[in-house]
Structure formats: C-alpha cells, structure tokens
Amino acid sequence: MKFWTVLIPCALAMSAPLCAETLTNADVLTLLDAGLGDEAVIAKIETDQGSYATDTATLLELRTKGVSSAVIAAMVKKTSVAPAMSDSAADPLAPHFPGVYLYDDWSAEPRMWKIDPTSSTQTKTGGIFGYALTGGIASASVKAVIPGEEARFVSPKSNPVFYVYLGNANGEGSGTFSTGFGASVQSPNEFSLVELEQKKGRREARIGSMNIAGAKAGVMDKDQIPFTYEQVAQGVYKLTPETALEKGQYGFIFAVGGGAGPGLAGSAGTAGARVFAFGVGE
Structure with missing residues (x-):
C-alpha cells in the first residue's frame, strides 16, 4: 500500500480537522497520565466518539488507577443508550409512547x-x-x-x-x-x-x-x-x-x-x- 492511499480518506474530509477518532479506556488513562484535568477529559469524552468498557470489574480497576468518579460517570453516560420508544412492546415497564x-x-x-x-x-x-x-x-x-x-x-x-x-x-x-x-x-x-x-x-x-x-x-x-x-x-x-x-x-x-x-x-x-x-x- 502506498503512503498516499492512507492520506486520501483524511484529505477528502476537509470539513474536519482530523480523521475521527474513537476514544477508549486506554485513551482516557493516557490523557489523565499526561496531566489533563478531569474537566478537560470529561469534555473530550462528551464531544468525541467513544467505545468504553464499563462493566463492574473494569470500573473498579479504573478507580484503583486513580480515575475520578466524575470521569467514570462521563464514560458510563456516553456508553449508555436510551432504549427505543415502542407502541407494541409487551413489557409494561419498557418505554412506550404516551x-x-x-x-x-x-x-x-x-x-x-x-x-x-x-x-x-x-x-x-x-x-x-x-x-x-x-x-x-x-x-x-x-x-x-x-x-x-x-x-x-x-x-x-x-x-x-x-x-x-x-x-x-x-x-x-x-x-x-x-x-x-x-x-x-x-x-x-x-x-x-x-x-x-x-x-x-x-x-x-x-x-x-x-x-x-x-x-x-x-x-x-x-x-x-x-x-x-x-x-x-x-x-x-x-x-x-x-x-x-x-x-x-x-x-x-x-x-x-x-x-x-x-x-x-x-x-x-x-x-x-x-x-x-x-x-x-x-
């Protein structure tokens, strides 16, 4: 593969400053280790795409590594997807249209x-x-x-x-x-x-x-x-x-x-x- 073929996708998307990135747990740890404060990291979590592992064991591990509760909460919130509204779901507790x-x-x-x-x-x-x-x-x-x-x-x-x-x-x-x-x-x-x-x-x-x-x-x-x-x-x-x-x-x-x-x-x-x-x- 030539070097130019790697650059073409980003070159075509001139409306964005960089190719889109997807943040992960490792990225969050890297940003925190680099000295970025919680406020800056949370802002990046909220604005960028993310793919985070938020199971209980992983969250406990993040906490032991010094990740604040506010940052963890932002990761969980970004991962959570609101269930779709329905007009037919049998489960009475599932979200339904009014x-x-x-x-x-x-x-x-x-x-x-x-x-x-x-x-x-x-x-x-x-x-x-x-x-x-x-x-x-x-x-x-x-x-x-x-x-x-x-x-x-x-x-x-x-x-x-x-x-x-x-x-x-x-x-x-x-x-x-x-x-x-x-x-x-x-x-x-x-x-x-x-x-x-x-x-x-x-x-x-x-x-x-x-x-x-x-x-x-x-x-x-x-x-x-x-x-x-x-x-x-x-x-x-x-x-x-x-x-x-x-x-x-x-x-x-x-x-x-x-x-x-x-x-x-x-x-x-x-x-x-x-x-x-x-x-x-x-």
Whole structure:
C-alpha cells in the first residue's frame, strides 16, 4: 500500500480537522497520565466518539488507577443508550409512547395495542318528546356521537387489562399526555369507563341530561363502569375493570367539557369528548 492511499480518506474530509477518532479506556488513562484535568477529559469524552468498557470489574480497576468518579460517570453516560420508544412492546415497564394501551396476552406473542382517541365533536339529544310532553319532568339526554359502529381493537377476554403511559413513559417528561382540545391527562382518575350504544354507522355515549330540576354535564354516575388502577412505575398505570365486561363496545371517556349543546340541552352539551374505544368479545 502506498503512503498516499492512507492520506486520501483524511484529505477528502476537509470539513474536519482530523480523521475521527474513537476514544477508549486506554485513551482516557493516557490523557489523565499526561496531566489533563478531569474537566478537560470529561469534555473530550462528551464531544468525541467513544467505545468504553464499563462493566463492574473494569470500573473498579479504573478507580484503583486513580480515575475520578466524575470521569467514570462521563464514560458510563456516553456508553449508555436510551432504549427505543415502542407502541407494541409487551413489557409494561419498557418505554412506550404516551397514550392508552390494550394489553394483549391472548395471542401467541403478547404485545400492546395503542388505542388512538376518537374525537366526538357532535352531540345529539334523546327523549325530547317526553321532556316537552311532561314539561321537563322527564329527562332529556345529551349523547356524544363517536363515528363507526365498532372499535379497531377487540379483546376476546371479558377482563381486559390496560396501561396508561404519561409523559414519555420512561420516567422522564411532564407526567401528562395531550388528548387534543388543549387538555392533558394527568391521572387515570380523569377517565370514565362506559359502554357505548351501537347505532347504524356510529356509537353513542350519554354525557349529559336535563330536566325540570336542572342540567348535568359529564358522564352520569349510573353509566360509569368502575375500574381500578395502580401505578407500576413512574408515569405508568395499570387499569382493570372491577367486573367482567359483556360482549359489546366500550370506551374510556376523557375531557367532557361543558359547552353549547344542541337545542334545549344548553350547557349539558359538549364539544370536546375524547373516547379511547375498544370492543369486548369475538
């Protein structure tokens, strides 16, 4: 090999002052032995490429050779690679994108299914005739309309398990995730689990009522299906319905905001329901 062939790769990369180097444990020891202080060595570790051995035995050896804890920490940090975010990993403690997930443990290979929220920007009223006929004694209901008759994901089990990941779901971030409409989930306690009524081309959920006694906005207490939740890691919650769910369509409803409702319902209406819908039963 001629000498010129060795120089060509560096000569072509004129934008860099030298060919890129990859620091190793030996390089770090050499720099420290040459009298460079910890601050300078750490700066080089942070800015240059590195390939360091950071197993326990090697770290102890570096410490006995006088390498400071700050330098060792910089080497370990440079070696560490943040695990990739996932929208399907079966391990609940693996980093997941923020959102609501259905845990699939019935397939041959377990995984998570990320449930995208469905917007309900339309409401309809029911029981108007009875309301008018009785002078408001009978209640009129306000229902959120969810497009489509069936959810994308269906659990064959009557006791499905869900996970909610807040922030970036790996112990960092804000501890919330946006649902749209300028609202963010901060706790599973903000969800209401309800059964959705199937209609032609749509599903409906009651989110308000009105009678002579006044109007109510939000999911009715008697419509809510109780569920429990527990925090399994920072920003990670496990949700489980308290009772077995019958075959049908369901959803976790969030951010039912009062607004101008249709007709007489007034403030019992909503313009901002987000529904994390799912089905139960084959």
